[in-house]
Amino acid sequence: MNGRSYHPRRRGGFTLIEAMATITVLSILGSMASFLIVDAVDGYVEAATSSQLHAELAIALDRLTREMRKIDNDETAGPTDPDIDSVTQAGTEDAMTWTDSDGDAYSLSKTGSNLMLAVDGEAAAVLLSDVTAFAISVYNRDNDAIVGDISGTDCDPIRRVLLDVTLSRQNVTESLRSKVFIRSTMSGGG
Amino acid sequence: MKRLCGNTWGRAAGLDFGLKSKGSLMSIRPRPGFTLIETIAAITILAVVIPPMLWAVQEAQIQRVNPMLASKARWLATEKLEDIIADRHSDSGSRGYDYLDVSNYAAQNKGDITGYEQFSRTVTIDPETDALFVPTVDGGYKTVTVSVGWDNATGNAMSLAISTVLTEYTP
Numbered sequence: 139m140n141g142r143s144y145h146p147r148r149r150g151g152f153t154l155i156e157a158m159a160t161i162t163v164l165s166i167l168g169s170m171a172s173f174l175i176v177d178a179v180d181g182y183v184e185a186a187t188s189s190q191l192h193a194e195l196a197i198a199l200d201r202l203t204r205e206m207r208k209i210d211n212d213e214t215a216g217p218t219d220p221d222i223d224s225v226t227q228a229g230t231e232d233a234m235t236w237t238d239s240d241g242d243a244y245s246l247s248k249t250g251s252n253l254m255l256a257v258d259g260e261a262a263a264v265l266l267s268d269v270t271a272f273a274i275s276v277y278n279r280d281n282d283a284i285v286g287d288i289s290g291t292d293c294d295p296i297r298r299v300l301l302d303v304t305l306s307r308q309n310v311t312e313s314l315r316s317k318v319f320i321r322s323t324m325s326g327g328g
Numbered sequence: 329m330k331r332l333c334g335n336t337w338g339r340a341a342g343l344d345f346g347l348k349s350k351g352s353l354m355s356i357r358p359r360p361g362f363t364l365i366e367t368i369a370a371i372t373i374l375a376v377v378i379p380p381m382l383w384a385v386q387e388a389q390i391q392r393v394n395p396m397l398a399s400k401a402r403w404l405a406t407e408k409l410e411d412i413i414a415d416r417h418s419d420s421g422s423r424g425y426d427y428l429d430v431s432n433y434a435a436q437n438k439g440d441i442t443g444y445e446q447f448s449r450t451v452t453i454d455p456e457t458d459a460l461f462v463p464t465v466d467g468g469y470k471t472v473t474v475s476v477g478w479d480n481a482t483g484n485a486m487s488l489a490i491s492t493v494l495t496e497y498t499p
Contacts, residue, residue, distance in 0.1 A: 152361065152364070156364050159364075160364075160367055160371075163368075163371060164371065167371065167374075167375055171378060171379070171382070174379060174382040174383070174386070175382060177386060178382050178385045178386045178389065181386055181389040181390065182385075182389045184389075185389045185390075185392040185393060186392075188393065188396060189392065189393075189395070189396055192396045192399060192400075196399060196403070199403075218419045278420075279418045279419050279420040279423065280418070280420045280422065280423065281411065281414070281415070281418075297414060297418065298410070298411070298414050302443075313443055314400070314403060315403070315407065315443070316403060316406070316407060317407045317410045317411060318410060319410050319411070319413050319414035319417070323417075323419070324417040325417055325418065325419035325424075
C-alpha cells in the first residue's frame with residue numbers, strides 16, 4: 139500500500155461550517171450595503187434628472203421671456219395695448235398667439251406632452267418635451283388677472299404674462315415660472 | 329513515520345517540517361487559504377470603511393440640488409422685479425412712480441409663495457435723495473431690491489438679492 143495516498147494532507151480551505159458562517163455574515167452585510175448603494179444610485183439619478191429638467195425649463199422660459207418682451211403695440215387699439223391675438227387659459231393646456239415688433243406672428247401651445255412654438259409661419263418647433271402642465275395667466279395694468287379664453291380686443295388690457303411650466307420625467311417633477319412685463323405697453327419714462 | 333494530526337488550527341509549517349523525515353512537499357506547504365480570523369478581520373474592515381464612502385456619495389448627491397435652489401431663487405427674484413417694473417410703467421392711474429413704496433410689496437415668508445414654499449421674498453425700495461439730473465423736475469430715482477431667502481440642502485440659510493434703479497422722469 140502506498141502510504142502517501144492515505145497521507146492526511148492539511149486542508150487547503152474552510153470547513154463547510156466556516157464557509158456557511160462566512161457566507162451568512164457576508165450576505166447580511168451585503169444586504170445592508172445594497173440598500174445604501176441603491177439609495178445612493180437613486181439619489182444620483184433623481185438629482186441628475188431634476189437638474190436636467192430645471193435646466194431645460196430655464197432655457198425655454200428665458201427664450202419665451204425675451205420673445206414676449208418684444209410683443210408689438212397694437213396700433214389700432216391704443217398706443218399702450220399689446221399685439222396679443224388670443225390667450226387660451228384651460229388650466230394645463232394653455233396657448234397664446236401674438237405678433238412681435240418685427241411683424242412676426244408667434245403661436246405658443248401645448249401639443250400632447252410637447253410645448254410648441256411656431257414663429258412667422260414656420261413649422262412649430264418643440265420647445266420642451268415631457269410637459270405635464272402649461273399654464274398662462276395674464277394681468278391688466280392694475281395687476282388683476284384676466285381670466286378665461288380671450289381673443290381680439292379682449293387682449294388689449296394685457297400688460298403682464300405669467301408662464302408656469304411643469305415637466306415630469308422618470309418620476310421626477312420640476313416646475314418653473316416666469317412673469318413678463320410687455321415692454322411695448324410701457325407708459326412713462328424709465 | 330506517522331504524521332501528526334493535520335487538522336490543528338494555526339499549526340506552524342516549521343514544526344510540521346521538523347517532525348517529518350520524508351513526505352510530499354505538498355504536505356509541508358502552508359495552507360493556501362485565509363484563516364477564519366483573517367477573513368473576519370477583512371470583513372470587519374470593509375464593514376467599517378465602505379458605509380462612510382457610500383454616505384459620502386449620497387451626501388454629494390443631496391448637495392447637488394443647491395445650484396438648482398439658487399437658480400429658482402433667481403427666477404423668483406426676477407419675477408417680483410418684473411412686477412415692480414410693470415407697476416412703475418403702468419398706465420393705470422393708481423400706479424406709476426409714486427406707487428413704488430415698500431408698503432405696496434408685503435414681505436412673503438416661507439410658505440407664502442405657492443409652489444415655492446421653501447423660499448421667502450422681500451422687497452426694499454430706497455428713494456435716493458440725490459436727483460439723477462439737473463434740473464431736478466421729476467429727477468428722482470429709487471433703488472429697488474428684491475431679496476429671496478431659502479435653506480440649502482444641508483440646512484444653511486442662503487439669500488440672493490437683485491437690484492435695479494427706476495426713475496421718476498417721464499418724457
